[in-house]
Amino acid sequence: MNVRFHLSGLEVQETRDYIEHQLAVVGSEHPVFTTEAMDEIHAHTRGISRKINKVCTACLLDAVLRRNKLVDAMHVSQILTEFKD
Secondary structure (H helix, E strand, O other): OOOOOOOOOOOOOHHHHHHHHHHHOOOOOOOOHHHHHHHHHHHHHHHOHHHHHHHHHHHHHHHHHHHHOOOOOOHHHHHHHHOOO
C-alpha cells in the first residue's frame, strides 16, 4: 500500500508565526529574527517547514558565532548565498 500526500507551504504570516513559535518552545523571550529576515526566509523556503528549520538553524549558528543578538534580512541573505538546498 502506498500513501501519498502533499503539504502546501506556509503563507508569509504563517511562516513568521512558525518561526516565533519554534523560538518560544526553546525558551526565547526576545525577538531573534526581524520581520524582514523572516520574510526573506519565507521567500527562499516557500514556506516549507523543513527548509525553514534548516535556514533558521544556519542563521542562528552564525549569529552565535558573530555574537549577534538579532538576525536581520541582510544576515539571512548572506547565509543563503552560502546555502545549498
